Each structure stands twice: as structure tokens, then as C-alpha cells.
Amino acid sequence: MHMRTRRFLDRAFTSAACLAVGLMVLFLLFVLGPIFVKGAGAYVFMGTVEHRRMMLDQFDRGNEERVTAEWLDVQQARRPVYEALSAFEKELPGLPAARRKELKPAFKAVREGVAELLGPEPGEPLPALTRKMYGQTRWTKAQEKLKEIRFEESWDYSAGAGRKVLTSRQPLFDGTALAPLFPLLERDARKLLRPRLTFYPRFLTDVSIDAHFFGGIGPEVLGTMYLALGAMLIAVPLGIIAAIYFQEYAKEGPVMTFLRSCVNTLAGVPSIVFGLFGLAFFINTMHVSSGKSVLAGALTLALLVLPTVIRSSEEAIAAVPRAYKEGAMALGAGPWRTILTVILPAALPGILTGIVISMGRAAGETAPIIFTAAVSVGKMIGPTEIASQPTPALSWNLYNLCTEHEAVNEIRHVQFGMAATLVVIVLALNLVAILIRARVARRLKG
Amino acid sequence: MTDTVKQNVEAHVEARGFSVYYGSQEAVKKVDLAIPSCQVTAIIGPSGCGKSTFLRAINRMNDLITGCHTQGELFFDGQNVYSGDVDTAVVRRRIGMVFQKPNPFPKSIYDNVAYGPRLHGSYSRRQLDAIVEESLVDAALWDEVKDRLEKNALGLSGGQAQRLCLARALAVKPEMLLMDEPTSALDPKATARIEELIVQLRGRYTIAIVTHNMQQAARVSDMTAFFYEGNLVEFDATKDLFTRPREKRTEDYITGRFG
Ligand SMILES: Nc1ncnc2c1ncn2[C@@H]1O[C@H](COP(=O)(O)OP(=O)(O)O)[C@@H](O)[C@H]1O
Numbered sequence: 001m002h003m004r005t006r007r008f009l010d011r012a013f014t015s016a017a018c019l020a021v022g023l024m025v026l027f028l029l030f031v032l033g034p035i036f037v038k039g040a041g042a043y044v045f046m047g048t049v050e051h052r053r054m055m056l057d058q059f060d061r062g063n064e065e066r067v068t069a070e071w072l073d074v075q076q077a078r079r080p081v082y083e084a085l086s087a088f089e090k091e092l093p094g095l096p097a098a099r100r101k102e103l104k105p106a107f108k109a110v111r112e113g114v115a116e117l118l119g120p121e122p123g124e125p126l127p128a129l130t131r132k133m134y135g136q137t138r139w140t141k142a143q144e145k146l147k148e149i150r151f152e153e154s155w156d157y158s159a160g161a162g163r164k165v166l167t168s169r170q171p172l173f174d175g176t177a178l179a180p181l182f183p184l185l186e187r188d189a190r191k192l193l194r195p196r197l198t199f200y201p202r203f204l205t206d207v208s209i210d211a212h213f214f215g216g217i218g219p220e221v222l223g224t225m226y227l228a229l230g231a232m233l234i235a236v237p238l239g240i241i242a243a244i245y246f247q248e249y250a251k252e253g254p255v256m257t258f259l260r261s262c263v264n265t266l267a268g269v270p271s272i273v274f275g276l277f278g279l280a281f282f283i284n285t286m287h288v289s290s291g292k293s294v295l296a297g298a299l300t301l302a303l304l305v306l307p308t309v310i311r312s313s314e315e316a317i318a319a320v321p322r323a324y325k326e327g328a329m330a331l332g333a334g335p336w337r338t339i340l341t342v343i344l345p346a347a348l349p350g351i352l353t354g355i356v357i358s359m360g361r362a363a364g365e366t367a368p369i370i371f372t373a374a375v376s377v378g379k380m381i382g383p384t385e386i387a388s389q390p391t392p393a394l395s396w397n398l399y400n401l402c403t404e405h406e407a408v409n410e411i412r413h414v415q416f417g418m419a420a421t422l423v424v425i426v427l428a429l430n431l432v433a434i435l436i437r438a439r440v441a442r443r444l445k446g
Numbered sequence: 447m448t449d450t451v452k453q454n455v456e457a458h459v460e461a462r463g464f465s466v467y468y469g470s471q472e473a474v475k476k477v478d479l480a481i482p483s484c485q486v487t488a489i490i491g492p493s494g495c496g497k498s499t500f501l502r503a504i505n506r507m508n509d510l511i512t513g514c515h516t517q518g519e520l521f522f523d524g525q526n527v528y529s530g531d532v533d534t535a536v537v538r539r540r541i542g543m544v545f546q547k548p549n550p551f552p553k554s555i556y557d558n559v560a561y562g563p564r565l566h567g568s569y570s571r572r573q574l575d576a577i578v579e580e581s582l583v584d585a586a587l588w589d590e591v592k593d594r595l596e597k598n599a600l601g602l603s604g605g606q607a608q609r610l611c612l613a614r615a616l617a618v619k620p621e622m623l624l625m626d627e628p629t630s631a632l633d634p635k636a637t638a639r640i641e642e643l644i645v646q647l648r649g650r651y652t653i654a655i656v657t658h659n660m661q662q663a664a665r666v667s668d669m670t671a672f673f674y675e676g677n678l679v680e681f682d683a684t685k686d687l688f689t690r691p692r693e694k695r696t697e698d699y700i701t702g703r704f705g
């Protein structure tokens with residue numbers, strides 16, 4: 001080959017590699033970055049007085065005296081808001097019909113907006129839904145609501161593609177009793193809600209209240225743990241035994257080739273197929289539970305990760321020097337003793353790495369548990385209910401909260417919190433795998 | 447079955463018309479050889495002549511190789527090790543082996559030596575300690591490692607590791623030791639130490655050592671067997687074989703004309 005072509009190829013290869021690495025870094029920055037930043041918002045955020053009231057009512061947390069005192073102050077600060085509303089309500093019937101017709105829907109929107117922002121008006125009966133009992137608990141969300149009160153949102157299609165247009169409502173109410181409300185909301189919003197930096201680490205372990213409007217993701221985290229650990233509990237012994245069989249016992253031949261291709265095929269089956277199989281086999285045929293359950297989900301996930309566990313264990317066992325085996329056999333150890341006392345310990349780092357990575361996979365998989373284990377809203381289940389109860393789990397419930405929840409937009413922080421938590425769990429498991437590998441490798445090297 | 451009873455009391459291992467095959471390839475061909483008790487027997491010959499195969503046949507290590515089978519008889523201590531009722535684990539406990547490349551387990555030095563005893567019996571910690579010390583002393587390694595018995599054996603130098611493997615073999619109190627080119631992976635100094643050890647162990651164990659190195663055979667062995675292309679060409683007292691070989695091929699080999 002020509003020197004020039006060779007140099008060109010060399011450069012092309014280098015730039016392709018750099019491009020690939022660059023794409024990875026970009027991916028990390030643009031996908032994981034926002035997930036982490038926004039996900040952190042579920043744990044650390046500007047919480048309003050409504051958050052503190054809610055925590056006190058629903059979780060019995062926080063300093064009762066302080067919250068009550070703060071609440072009294074806030075109610076004081078909110079009085080002009082409610083005065084403006086009721087004054088306008090009285091004024092409305094006296095206005096000319098045309099003006100009334102114009103103002104009535106706008107007033108309705110403002111009033112509903114205020115109820116969303118600050119919670120039910122004083123003296124109103126307590127709403128049935130917990131989500132309606134409180135105003136905005138998070139400052140960023142409160143600011144959005146404020147904007148919705150002050151501006152009317154409409155769409156302008158004159159330019160072809162739709163464009164959002166915000167029109168201030170204030171001019172509409174000029175000269176009425178409601179006019180002072182707008183500058184008040186703009187100026188005194190902080191006094192009405194008292195935003196304060198809030199740490200909420202128990203987001204990780206709290207149950208959710210009223211379909212994730214409040215509270216945390218405890219049941220989902222617990223469910224994910226159950227499913228991932230359960231899957232490993234089933235897949236690891238089976239996988240290691242199968243790997244030992246393949247490596248140490250099986251004689252090469254058509255049967256082995258067939259078994260091997262089974263394992264490889266299993267590894268390539270789409271996960272949704274595992275989900276359907278789990279439903280058809282474990283629940284409908286084997287009746288491991290009467291309906292969805294943690295057990296059925298764990299079994300399905302176990303099947304999904306089994307090929308990975310088998311293959312990584314096989315590789316680890318194959319990498320153990322033959323000399324170790326010969327050394328043990330020459331001392332009179334039988335095949336099983338050799339495997340248990342020499343081969344498996346030496347293969348342990350590789351096997352463990354495979355296990356931890358598989359566990360990350362089991363924790364993150366969604367499709368296999370849709371039909372076998374997952375429910376959208378669930379409680380924390382105890383270890384005794386594993387065979388009978390379904391469970392929420394991070395992966396599937398994240399999907400559910402983003403698509404099927406009745407108020408997808410109101411709970412963005414929960415969605416991001418869940419996503420970040422899931423990513424952190426999976427990354428942490430992978431990190432553990434790396435550490436174990438390094439540690440055991442060092443121990444084996446002496 | 448008078449036939450399977452050992453005739454010569456002096457011979458610890460006796461091969462009679464003994465052949466080893468890899469599939470259809472005959473690697474050891476109808477060998478008749480009696481390895482005397484408590485002496486050192488060297489097996490020499492050019493590479494690929496079946497030395498290792500013969501040695502590994504004695505403690506049935508060839509069983510691990512698929513397609514390897516034998517013909518004829520091979521007696522150890524009066525019993526045919528290839529008769530159906532023989533427990534290979536027992537044969538291998540009674541016949542220790544040291545390999546060409548030191549192969550300590552990736553465990554502590556202590557656990558390496560204690561591996562065999564733990565396998566075959568239950569000992570108290572004190573008894574194990576005693577066995578480990580005794581074996582390491584016999585392998586001339588005790589002084590070097592007594593302060594770091596819990597350290598991983600993979601941290602030892604090649605020569606130390608080979609002596610550890612010897613200690614590991616001695617710990618199960620074998621009657622015989624098989625050594626397959628035990629010094630070929632070692633430097634001259636480490637080689638000299640192993641040779642010294644072999645001389646020290648002579649008299650207590652029957653030793654069969656495969657070696658490439660004729661000086662080594664001359665230095666450490668009482669008897670020498672010369673293998674060529676799977677055949678046992680000549681077997682004699684070492685000093686006779688090296689000074690007055692009876693066979694032309696032996697003479698050619700020891701004078702360096704081939705191999
Ligand atoms: N595992 C094996 N499978 C097939 N043939 C083998 C195997 N080991 C050795 N052989 C063959 O058997 C013959 C003797 O080998 P070996 O006993 O290792 O010789 P040496 O130790 O004298 O160098 C050689 O021809 C070698 O190729």
C-alpha cells in the first residue's frame with residue numbers, strides 16, 4: 001500500500017474513533033445531564049409553605065408550631081387576594097351585560113388559577129382529592145401557575161404553524177375591584193407562598209400520595225429491588241450451574257451445539273416477548289400466582305438475564321488456567337471439589353461482574369414486567385406478599401407516569417426524579433461491578 | 447489373579463506392555479519399566495517422545511484428556527492402577543505431582559499447602575499448622591515464607607512457587623512424587639535449589655522426574671530411562687547409561703547428536 005493511502009486510512013480511522021467517543025460524550029451531556037439535573041429537583045427544590053403544610057398533614061413531619069405560625073402569617077398576607085376576589089364577585093352582577101359576558105369567563109379562570117396556586121379559599125369545604133387540598137408545593141410550579149393567572153394563553157395560526165400568544169388579563173379588569181389583584185400577585189408572590197430551599201431525601205423511600213402528586217417513590221424503588229434481587233436469586237444459581245455444565249462436563253457434539261444456540265437465541269429475544277411468555281407460562285399455565293406478582297415478574301426477568309449470566313460465567317470459568325484444575329486433580333480432588341474449591345473462586349470476579357451487570361439490566365427492564373408484575377399505583381409490599389401481590393417498579397412506572405397519568409404535566413419532577421434514581425441505581429450497580437472486579441483481581445494477583 | 451500381583455518387591459511402579467493412545471496415535475508403546483522404591487528415576491528423551499504421557503499415566507492424570515486411553519498394565523504398589531475398582535482420587539493422593547510450570551492456586555500460601563490435607567481428612571487448626579510447617583520445611587521454603595503464610599501465593603517468585611507446589615504435594619504424605627520438567631521454567635539458581643531438594647527427598651519418596659537436561663538427570667538420579675518415539679529404548683543405572691550406553695540411539699542422544 002502507498003504511504004499516502006496508509007496515512008490517509010490511519011487518519012480516517014482516528015477521526016472515526018474520535019467521532020464515536022465524541023458522540024458518546026455528547027449523549028452523556030445532553031441526555032443524562034438534564035436527567036440528573038432535573039431529577040435532583042425531586043430531592044432538592046424550593047418548597048413553599050404549602051409543601052410544609054402537606055408534609056405536616058400527610059406525613060406528620062416538620063415542626064408543627066413553626067408551620068402553624070407561618071401558615072397564620074401567610075393567611076394574613078393572602079387576605080387582600082381573597083378580598084379582591086369576593087369584591088369583584090359582588091361587583092360582577094352590577095356590570096353592563098356586554099362587559100359581564102366578557103369578564104365572567106376570565107374571572108372564572110383567574111379564580112380557578114388562584115385556587116390552584118394557593119389552595120382552596122378560606123371557608124370552603126375541604127376538597128375530596130388530596131391534590132386539591134393544597135396550593136402549589138413547589139416554587140417553580142407556582143411561578144408557572146402565576147403566569148397562567150396573569151396571562152391568557154392562545155394560539156395564533158396566521159403564520160401557518162401555530163404560535164403561542166400570551167395576553168395579559170390585567171387591562172381587561174381595569175377599573176374593577178379585581179384590578180389590584182394582578183400587581184399584588186406579581187409583587188407579593190413570595191409572601192403568599194414563602195419559597196424556601198427544601199431537602200427531601202425521603203423522596204426515595206416515601207409512599208406517594210394521590211397518584212404521585214405528593215410524596216415519593218418508595219414503593220417503586222422497593223419493587224425494583226424485589227424484582228432485580230429476585231431475578232438474580234433465581235438466575236444466578238441456574239446460570240452458574242449451566243455454565244459449569246457447559247464448560248466442565250458437556251462433551252462437544254450436536255446436543256451441545258443445539259444447547260448453545262438456544263442460549264444465544266434466548267439472549268437475542270426482544271424483552272416484550274419475555275413479558276408475554278411470562279404471562280402465558282408462569283401465570284396462566286404454571287399458576288405461580290393468581291395474577292401479576294413479584295414472583296412472576298422475577299421469574300420472567302430471571303429468564304431474560306439467564307443467557308447473560310451463563311455466558312459471562314462461562315467466560316470466567318474458561319479463563320481459569322487449566323493448571324489450577326490439574327493441580328487440584330493431582331492432589332486427589334474430585335471434579336466437584338475442584339470446581340468448588342479452585343475453579344469457582346478463581347472465576348469469581350468474572351462471574352460477579354456478570355451478575356451485577358445483569359442485575360442492572362433486570363432493574364431497568366420494562367417490557368417483561370408489564371404483564372407479569374407491574375401496577376401503576378401500589379403500596380410497599382412486604383416479603384410475605386411476594387407471591388401474591390403485584391408491585392410498582394421504577395422502570396414501568398416511569399413509563400406509566402409519563403404517558404398514562406391523568407396529569408402528566410403536574411408531576412414532571414416525579415418523572416425526572418424516578419428516571420434519575422433508576423439511572424443512578426443502574427450506574428451504581430455497574431460501578432460496584434467494576435470495584436468488585438478490581439478488588440478480587442488484586443486479591444488473586446497477591 | 448496372580449497376574450495382577452506385583453512380582454518384584456523392589457519396584458514401586460511397574461509397567462508391563464503398557465501403551466498410551468491419544469485417539470489412534472500411540473504415544474507410549476508397549477513399555478516395560480520398573481521404577482524402584484525410594485530412588486530417583488529420571489526419564490529422558492527428545493521432545494515429543496512420550497515422557498510426559500508416561501509420567502502422567504502413572505497417577506492417571508491423562509484421564510482428563512478426552513480420547514486418551516491405555517493398554518497393558520501399570521502397577522503401583524502391587525495394584526494395577528487401570529483396573530476397574532481403583533479410585534483415582536486415592537491413587538493421586540498416594541502419588542504426588544509437580545508440574546512443568548509452577549501452578550500454585552490463587553489462594554494464600556497456607557491454604558495452598560493445606561489444600562490437600564483438607565481434601566482428605568478433617569484436621570484441627572493445630573494439626574494443619576503442623577502439617578503446613580512440616581511440608582514447607584521439607585520443601586525448603588519455610589524460612590522464606592513463615593512470616594507471610596496468609597499472603598497470596600501468586601506473589602512468590604518462580605522458584606519459590608515451584609517449591610510451594612512441592613510442599614503442597616508433600617502435605618498429603620504421598621509415597622511417590624512425579625515431576626514433569628520441574629525446573630524448565632526456572633533460572634539456574636532456582637533450578638539448583640530444586641535439585642538439592644530432590645537429593646534430600648531421595649530415600650523417603652520414590653521419585654520419577656522427566657527432564658530435558660541430561661546434566662540434571664546425571665546429577666540427581668539413580669536410574670535413567672531413555673524414551674524415543676514412544677519406545678523405552680534403554681533403562682539402566684544412571685552412571686552406566688551415561689558412561690556406557692548399550693544402545694546406539696541412546697549414545698547419539700546423550701552425545702548431543704540429536705534432540
Ligand atoms: N493432549 C494431547 N492430545 C493429543 N496428542 C498429544 C497430547 N499430548 C501429547 N500428545 C502427543 O503425544 C506425543 C507425546 O507427547 P508428550 O508425552 O507430551 O512428549 P514429551 O513430554 O516427551 O515431550 C506427542 O507426539 C504429542 O504430540
Ligand SMILES: [Mg+2]
Nearest residue numbers: 497498499626
Ligand atoms: Mg513433556
